[in-house]
């Protein structure tokens with residue numbers, strides 16, 4: 048059989064995409080609907096101090112990727128995690144059963160990022176990241192393309208549909224793998 052080795056608590060899903068695309072909203076809704084554990088990586092890095100200080104230019108922490116991956120390893124081996132982060136390429140490939148890339152139309156994303164207080168270079172670089180589909184390309188390079196799911200995230204209806212789709216996907220995973 049080609050079943051992956053057991054994840055006692057269920058599949059691990061990476062929810063990624065440009066900042067503002069809806070990762071945290073979607074992940075927390077999916078966690079509530081399924082009982083899976085939501086790991087907001089940005090928060091996890093802050094609370095566990097898995098960074099090497101503050102980047103003034105980009106107003107964000109400089110993540111220590113090795114420390115972060117070490118800290119998450121046992122949890123990821125248990126399974127049943129929804130990992131929410133805008134960067135996808137430094138996690139071990141073996142961690143994830145599914146990789147979701149959320150995508151948002153330019154005008155919608157622009158509104159969300161300005162509402163969040165982004166301006167100048169931080170705003171333009173994130174807009175460019177979405178326009179160039181940087182995260183989707185990076186996900187397809189870092190994981191088997193067949194586990195990468197691109198999903199539109201413009202409206203609340205989109206979010207509801209994405210959560211339903213993923214809930215169904217998780218149910219199938221549970222039914223087809225002896226856990």
Ligand code: ADP
Nearest residue numbers: 066067068069070071072159200201202203206
């Ligand atoms: P991310 O975690 O990817 O940065 P958030 O989940 O924090 O994004 O969402 C950013 C903002 O956009 C929030 O105010 C959220 O309510 C809103 N939002 C996200 N996704 C959607 C969506 N599909 N439809 C409507 N609003 C959304």
Ligand code: MN
Nearest residue numbers: 070071072131
């Ligand atoms: Mn977020």
